[in-house]
Amino acid sequence: MEKPDLVVVGNGMAGARAVEEILERGGGRQFRISMFGDEPYGNYNRIMLSHVLAGDDAVHKNDLAEIYLNPLDWYADNDIALYAGVRVVRIDRFARKVFADDGTILSYDKLIIATGSRTFFPPTDGMWLDDRTLTPGVFGFRTLDDATAMLDYAAERRTAVVVGGGLLGLEAAYGLQQHGHDVHVVQSGPTLMNQQLDDEAGGILRTVVERMGITVHTGKRTAALRAHDGSVSAVVFADGTALDCDMVVVTAGIRPNVGLGVISGLTVERAIVTDDQMRSVDDADIYAVGECAQHRGEVYGLVAPLWEQATVLANHLTGADPKAAYHGSRIATKLKVAGVDVAAMGVKGPQRPDDEWVRFAEPKRGIYKSVVIRDGRLIGAMLLGDTKQVAFLTQSFDRGLPLPEERVELLFELAGPGEEQGAAEMDESVQVCNCNGVSKGELVACVRAGTHTVGGVMTATRAGKGCGACKGLVRDIVEWAVTEDGGEVGEDESASWYVPSIPMDKPTLIAAVREQNLRSVSQVFAALAPDGEDAASKMPLTSLLRVVWNGEFVHENDAKFINDRVHANIQRDGTFSVVPQIKGGVTTAEQLRRIADVADKYAVPMIKITGGQRIDLLGVRKEDLPGVWADLDMPSGYAYGKSFRTVKSCVGTDFCRYGLGDSTDLAVKIEQQYQGLESPAKLKLAVAGCPRNCSEALVKDVGVVAVDDDRWDVLVGGAAGASVRRGDVLATVDGHDEVVRLAGVFMQYYRENARWLERTYDFVPRVGLSELKAILVDDRDGVVTGLEERMQDAVDAYHDPWQDGRDPRGPGQFADNLPLIPLPQVPVRRAADGSLQSSAAGKIGARP
Amino acid sequence: MTTGEVTGHRVAAAADLPPGGSRAYAVGDMQVAVFRLRSGELRATDAVCPHAGGPLADGQTDPTKVVCPLHSYAFSLADGSCHNGDYAVRTYTVREEAGEIVVECG
Known part of the structure; x- marks a missing residue:
């Protein structure tokens, strides 16, 4: 009896693999096998194309033996009739025949469609010369011909643009870059390899790729190609910009080759729809496998699923396992793209609120790892740069193994000890x-x-x-x-460092700054920071220099936070708030009139009474600040800085029927003395004339409460913001002068010892009240005189920063940095009549 | 990088930006923040923070990044990627030419 005919359409990795699996199960004796491949070669390993392009030693374009999976002999040895370079154009399912473009007609009993996919060329002006011919210099990156043509063309060229920043795009870019080309990768989305990587990993990959010398453009949609002398000369983007180049490689995705399926009446959605035996749902004698097959809604573009499909297909077709069924693949990929190890499996990130997401990123070394866990099972993982854990993760992912309690162990090789083995049980030699x-x-x-x-x-x-x-x-x-x-x-040392870039705690740093006479933030970086400048360290260092040198240091605008550059508080729309000093919350009709005039003159959108008993002019443009200050002719209230802010007071003895002490007068004295003092975090003070505490002095950084006739409790470390804490009584003292002195001693000690941004409500409990009393009240350590002297120096150095308005520090101090498009997002509020209007009026600052 | 349709725009006198200085300029209908690093090198990015519209030229810089003054998102001066969020800004080639600052953008 004659053997039934098996015809395989497609001689790529899927088709060939399916045939190999079939042969392995004795299919060679069962079937007479014919294969069509429209490329004129035996089948080759497409994954190696990037090596061909990169010119790796193993595969040279003139010696491609390494890339072939099966040489032509293989077909002969296995009695396979190979129709290379022949394309099947139609299947007659009723006559069970295939028709090829060279006139060949073959009958089949079983048919396998493994036509794979092709490069997707997004519709782009200038991409094509005609329906079938790409503009010279434009390439896909899919076939051996693509790779060799690209190499030939590239030899004469310098600049290549790769459109598409996925896996293939990066491989192409890397390959061309190896040949010394200027290579640009253009990605329309924000993330490289967004199929496999989340944004953070994509960002790290980008850094690594750029370090190799490849330029990456994200957020650039390619709109058109321009040609010069008949070959491509530039890529034009949707935003109107353009990039000159000699060649363009399009790697913007692939599309399954399903034309044959459509013409032949098979159900095709994204690809040819198959059942669990990889058969077309329409025809039990036609199988589809690989990238042209759609199984349970999925179309796979990677080799691992393809291997699994080929196995099922072969088992079923040969009868080796008639019950063989494919249930879909859990995709776990591990690959090297552009020399970087990448592994990804399952979901990219958490999808439900209770999914666990454990991540580790070390951008400098190009390393990123993340795992997603649901109900104790690994459902996704991503490894970039370091894929040592991939075997373990793949196992856990494939088999749903129980995971270590310490999830972080999933990310790292915890050398030696097993999961349940703790530090105690480990052998000393491990x-x-x-x-x-x-x-x-x-x-x-x-x-x-x-x-x-x-x-x-x-x-x-x-x-x-x-x-x-x-x-x-x-x-x-x-x-x-x-x-x-x-x-x-x-405690860990670095936890005590004042700034992350300098390995010193604050007292050590202060000593070093004094000793080496460092007078600018740049000098501090140069002398003390091992890795140099660091943006996050600048503001705290400026603050520290102020404390150490008072006025006597070199101001560097870039080392200041914007608020400190312009002595006003930046608002959400980029305008500023201006708060003039109103000592103790006591003002005059004349001051109020001036404030009102300024508000009118500069069309201030909102005037607000603050919690600190002052008046806030909100929505002032940066370039108006000097004018506002000059017209106000009042000192800065320091409502923007990490500094001494305000001293609230109650009405006190002059008018209040209950007052025990003159709280307004004391508040004014304290504010007069310590106005504008630089500190690790803001200092808000209050004085209350009796324990009814109308000025809320119990919850201030320094609070002063009259407890008897001119006898005062001095409280420290109180807060009523995000944290609420009642201040601790540091001491009870007699007379205004003693209050002012003790408050100063405390504040100077805080200035010299608190960490950056450490409010007194954290500082006081950290040091301990009894310790503070011993140092500051009992002078146990003999430091009080020094604190008083240094505080006096700071007080003497007071300078109203709003005088800067008359004499700007350098060009552009008050230049608007919100260019020029109508803005305000913050509505104008007018008093309490409920009227609300937009302040837009087209003039303030800018935001698109 | 070679570019077409990307032209150099003179935005300011070089003296406008001393070391450590930063300013925003309107270039056509675009807004570009230009920074002069302590080293004297120039960098340029979009002027507007993609998170909440903060003015990046008012941010703090070091040789590698600028930190938005509003919510401290940090952007790489090299490629515009964000160190601590899912945002990105564009970066532009900027140079000093005959005493003027020239930004290349479309």
Whole structure:
């Protein structure tokens, strides 16, 4: 009896793999096999195309033996009739025949469609010469011909633009860059490889790619190609910009080749729809496999699912396992794109509120890892730069294995110890830090030698200073070892650093600044910061220089927060709020008149009585600030800085029937003395004339409450903002002068010792009330005189910053940096009549 | 990088931007923030923070990034990517030419 005919349309990786699987199951004896491939080669490994392009040693374009999966001999050896370079154009399902473009007609009993997919060329002006011919210099990156044509063309060219920043695009870019081309990758979305990576990982990949010298453009939609002398010369973007180039590679996606299926009456959605046996849902004798097949709504573009489909197909077709069924693939990819290891599986990020999402990013080294866990099972993972954990993660993902309680263990190779093995049980010889070769024993020895902080041990042994993956384990071991020793783990050093870029706590830093006479933030960076300038450190360093040198330091505008550059508080729309000083909350008719005039003159959109008993003019444009100040002719109220702000008061003894002390007068005195003082965080004060506490002095950074005739409680560390804390009574003292002096001693101590942005409500409990009393009231350490002197220096250096308005510090101090499009998003409020109107009027600042 | 239809716009005198200085300029209907780093090098990005419209030229910089003054989103001066959020700004080629600052954009 004659063998039934098996015809395979498509000689790519899917078709060939299916045939290999069939042969393996004895299909060679069952069927007479014919294969059509429209490329004139045996089948080759498409994944290797990027190596061909990159000119890797293993695969040279003139010697492509390495890239072929099956040489032509293979077809002959297995009695396969290969029709290479022949395209099947139609299937007659009723006659069971295929018709090819060279006139060949073959009968089939079983048919496999494995036509794969082709490059998708987005509709773009200038892309095509005619219906079938791309403009010279424009390439897809899909076939061996594409790769070799690109190489030939590129040899004479310099600048290439790759349209599409996915996997293939990056491979193409990398390949061309290896040949010394200027390569630009253009991605219409914000993220490279957005199919596999989330935005953060994409951002890190971008940095890595750019470090290789490839230029990346995101958010650029390609609108047209321009040609010169008949070949491509520029890519034009939707935003009107353009990029000159000699060649363009289009990698904006692929489309399944389904024309044959459509013509032949098979159900085609995105691809040919199949059942679980990979058969067309319309015809039990026609199978589809690979990128042209759609199974349960999914079309796969990677090899792993294709292998699985080919296996099921072969099992079913040969009868090796008639019940074989494909249930879809959980896609786990591990690949090297442009020299970077990338692995991705499952979902990219959490999809439900209770999904767990554990992430680690080390952008500098190009490393990003994340896992998504639902109901204790791994449903997604992403690894960039370091894929050592991929085997473990893939297993967990594929099999739904139980996961370690410490989710972070999913991300790192925790050298040696098993999941349940803690720091205590580990053998001393186990290597903890693989980067620097540090064992548990060495960590323990370091602790025994007296280092009781995690940071200290890490510095001493260099453990955790490489990739950082072992830090958690190092911490565990140090904590365990210290406790074993009966000690207590010290606070981490870096936690005590004043700024992240300089490894010193505040007193050490102050000493170094004084000793080395560092008078500008640039000098501090140059002298003390190992890695130089750091934006986040600038504002705290400026503050520190103010405290150390009072007026005597070099102002650097870029080292100040915008509020400190222009002495006003930036608002959400980029305008500013202006709060003149109103000491103790006591003002005059004349001041009020002036404020009203200024508000009129500058069309101030909102005038607001503040919580600090002052008047706030909101919505002032930056360039108007000098004029506003000059017309107000009042000093700054410092409502914008990390500084001494305001002293509220109650009515006190002059008018109040209950007053015990003259709170308004004392409040004015305190504010007069300490106005504008730089501090680690804002200082809000109040004075109350009796314990009824109308000025809320119990919840202020420094609160003063009259408890008897001119006898005052001085409270510190109170707050009534995001935190609410009643101040602690530092001392009870007699007379205004003593209140002013003690408040000054406390504030100077706070200035010199508090961390950046540490409010008194954190500082006081941290140091401890009894300690503060001992130092500041009892002068246990003999430092009070020094504090008083340094505070007096600071007071003497007071300078009203609004005088800057007359003499700007450098060009552009008050230049509007919100250019020029009508703005305000904040409505104008007019008093209490309920009327609300937009202040737009087309003139303030800008925002699109 | 070679560019077509991307022209250089003179936006200001070089003296406008001392080291550490930053300003926003209107270039056609675009708004570009130009920064002069402490090293003297120039950088340029979109002037408007994509998060909430903050003026980036009022932000703080170091050699690698600018931090928006409103909510502290930090953007790379090299590629405009955001260090701490899902945003990005465009960056522009900027240079000093005959005492003037020239920004290249369309």
